[in-house]
Amino acid sequence: MKFQGAIFDVDGVLVDSPHSRAWRDALRELLDTEWADIRSRSSYSPDRFTEAVYQHVIAGLPRLAGARAALAYFGVPDPDARAERYAMAKQAHMRRLIESGQFRAFPDAVRLLLAVKAVGIQVAAASSSKNASLILHRLRLEVAATGEPLQDPVGDRGLTLAGLLDADVSGRDFPRGKPDPAIFLAAADELGTAAGASFVVEDSPAGVQAAKAGTMHAIGVARLGDDDVLRQAGADLVVSTLDEVSRDALGEGRLQQRGVLLR
Numbered sequence: 001m002k003f004q005g006a007i008f009d010v011d012g013v014l015v016d017s018p019h020s021r022a023w024r025d026a027l028r029e030l031l032d033t034e035w036a037d038i039r040s041r042s043s044y045s046p047d048r049f050t051e052a053v054y055q056h057v058i059a060g061l062p063r064l065a066g067a068r069a070a071l072a073y074f075g076v077p078d079p080d081a082r083a084e085r086y087a088m089a090k091q092a093h094m095r096r097l098i099e100s101g102q103f104r105a106f107p108d109a110v111r112l113l114l115a116v117k118a119v120g121i122q123v124a125a126a127s128s129s130k131n132a133s134l135i136l137h138r139l140r141l142e143v144a145a146t147g148e149p150l151q152d153p154v155g156d157r158g159l160t161l162a163g164l165l166d167a168d169v170s171g172r173d174f175p176r177g178k179p180d181p182a183i184f185l186a187a188a189d190e191l192g193t194a195a196g197a198s199f200v201v202e203d204s205p206a207g208v209q210a211a212k213a214g215t216m217h218a219i220g221v222a223r224l225g226d227d228d229v230l231r232q233a234g235a236d237l238v239v240s241t242l243d244e245v246s247r248d249a250l251g252e253g254r255l256q257q258r259g260v261l262l263r
Contacts, residue, residue, distance in 0.1 A: 002253040003217075005193035006116045007184055010127035010170055012059065012203035013221055014109045014161065015135055018097035020054040023070060026089035035082070044074040055224055060178040060206040062128045063087045094131055098138070105139050105161055108242040109221075112201070113164055119251040124167040124187040126200075128177050132170035136162040167191050178206040181214030188216070199255060201242070205233035217255055219245060 011017045028046055031039040057073045058066040067087040071079035097103070117123055125136060139161040162168065167190035174182040188198045200211035201219045211218040212234040220230030220238040230238045237255040239245055249256035 001197050003121050003197055003199055003250060005122050005124065005188055005191040005198035006113075007124045007126050007187045007191075007198060007200045007211075007216070008109065008113065009060070009200070009202045009204070009207050010125050010132040010136065011129055012055070012223060013201050014106060014113070014125065015132075015139065016104050016106055017129075017131075017135055018094065018102045019059075019129065019131075020051055021102075022090050022093040022097055023054060023058055023066070024049045026086060026093045027070065027074070029093075030086060030089055031076075035076070038077050042074050042076045044076065048074070051224060052226070055204060055226065056229070060128060060202075060204040060210075062173075062177040063091065063130060065177055091130075098131060098135060103135055103139070105141065106242075109201075110141065110161070110164075112242040112245055115247045116250060117164065119247070121250070122166040122191045122193060123164065124191050125162075125165050125170050126168075126183045126187040127170040128183065130171040133162065133168055136160065136165070136168065136170070178204070179209035179213060181210045181216075184210055184214045184216060188214075197253075199236075202235075203230075205229055208233035208235045219255060 008014050011019050027049065031044060057069050061069060064083055064087050067090065068079050068083040071082055071086060076082060113123055125132065137160050141159050141161060167187060169183060169187045169190060176182060184200055185195060188195050195215045199217035199219060201221060202208050202211060203221050203223060208218045208220050208230055218235045220235030221242055222230055222238055222240050227238050237257060239257060244257050246256040246258045
C-alpha cells in the first residue's frame with residue numbers, strides 16, 4: 001500500500017521553536033521569586049534542566065501535563081497544585097519569544113515536506129502545543145534552489161509553512177495526550193487517509209509511541225543524538241536529519257534511509 005498521508009509534529013520536527021527555553025526560563029523565574037521558599041526542597045538547578053530533560057520529560061505533552069511532569073521530575077513540592085501556575089508562566093515566556101521571532105523552520109523538514117507533496121502524499125501538522133499554529137502561520141517561506149527557507153516572522157506576504165499543509169490539528173484538546181494516538185488519528189481523519197497508510201514524523205519517544213499505537217508508520221528524527229531512545233519507542237526508521245529519508249522509497253510506500261539497500 002502506498003502512503004496517503006504524512007503527519008508532522010511541529011516543535012523539534014518542522015520548527016526549531018523556543019518551547020524548551022520557555023519551560024526552562026519560567027521555572028527558573030518562579031523558583032527565584034514567588035517559589036523561592038521551596039527551592040531548597042527540590043532537586044532543581046539551572047544546569048540540570050537540559051535539552052535532553054525537556055525532550056524526554058516534557059516534549060509531546062499538553063501544556064498542563066508537561067508542567068506537572070517537569071515539576072515532578074525536579075521534585076518541586078505539590079506539583080499538581082503548582083502545575084497551572086507554571087504552565088501560565090511558561091506561556092508568558094513563550095509569547096514573548098514568539099513575538100521577538102525566536103524560531104525558525106528546519107530546512108531538512110521543509111525539503112521533506114515538499115518532496116512528500118510532490119509524490120501526491122497529503123500533509124498534516126499535529127502538535128499538542130497551543131502555539132504551534134501561530135508559529136506555522138508566521139513562518140513565511142521563500143524556497144530557493146538550495147531548498148533553504150527564509151524566515152520572516154512578521155511578514156504576511158508569500159507562502160507560509162502553514163500554507164503547505166492540507167490539515168492542521170495542532171493545539172486542539174483531546175482527552176489524552178501522546179502517547180495516546182488520538183491527535184494523529186484526528187489528523188489522518190481530516191486528511192481523509194487511512195491510519196495504516198499514513199506515516200508520522202516525530203522527535204519524541206511519546207510521539208513515536210502514539211504513532212505506533214494508531215497503527216501508523218513512524219520516522220524518528222534524532223536531532224539530539226537520541227537514536228536508541230526513538231528506536232526503543234518503536235520508530236520504523238530513525239535518522240539524524242530528514243534529508244536521510246529516501247524520497248523514492250516514500251513514493252513506493254516504504255520508509256528507507258537514502259543509500260541503504262534492503263535485503
